Amino acid sequence: MNTEIITRNAEETETVGATFAKTLKAGDFIAMFGDLGAGKTAFVRGAMKTLADGARVQSPTYTIVNEYPARIPVYHFDMYRIDDEDSLYSIGYYDYLESGGICFAEWCEKIEPYLPEAYYTVTIRKCADDPDKRIITIQDTNR
Numbered sequence: 001m002n003t004e005i006i007t008r009n010a011e012e013t014e015t016v017g018a019t020f021a022k023t024l025k026a027g028d029f030i031a032m033f034g035d036l037g038a039g040k041t042a043f044v045r046g047a048m049k050t051l052a053d054g055a056r057v058q059s060p061t062y063t064i065v066n067e068y069p070a071r072i073p074v075y076h077f078d079m080y081r082i083d084d085e086d087s088l089y090s091i092g093y094y095d096y097l098e099s100g101g102i103c104f105a106e107w108c109e110k111i112e113p114y115l116p117e118a119y120y121t122v123t124i125r126k127c128a129d130d131p132d133k134r135i136i137t138i139q140d141t142n143r
């Protein structure tokens with residue numbers, strides 16, 4: 001699978017996240033790429049409407065990981081401050097991978113060597129021609 005979708009505002013990006021989340025299963029990992037303000041957190045906020053309706057999604061910028069209890073628990077990471085594998089061990093990253101929950105990870109640019117074997121890639125790009133336009137690419141990587 002390799003899908004490309006254009007959105008025109010944050011709500012549309014949330015809707016793409018919500019629709020994508022319907023395909024997710026226990027143990028799935030979603031590696032997110034894209035600059036600050038691209039819309040990664042907006043996408044996860046939409047996904048959570050499907051996975052844990054009513055959950056208030058905030059960026060895990062300071063906490064590194066937020067946990068959302070649900071039928072399948074969801075873990076939302078922000079890897080921006082992760083600089084080496086030791087930091088990944090100390091946040092329990094590998095335990096989360098084995099937990100059977102669904103993991104969304106923003107800033108996977110920072111952890112590319114440590115991604116699991118199979119995962120989804122979600123890349124969100126801004127466009128020079130319109131400040132609110134985004135190109136969202138969803139790919140299966142080794143799945």
Ligand SMILES: Nc1ncnc2c1ncn2[C@@H]1O[C@H](COP(=O)(O)OP(=O)(O)O)[C@@H](O)[C@H]1O
Binds near residue numbers: 008034040042059
């Ligand atoms: N098409 C769009 N999709 C997502 N966010 C958008 C879009 N257009 C404008 N925005 C704005 O861009 C910002 C995205 O923020 P956020 O989701 O926190 O990004 P990130 O997590 O990638 O840093 C928000 O202020 C949102 O309102």
Ligand SMILES: [Mg+2]
Binds near residue numbers: 040041059106
């Ligand atoms: Mg974010």
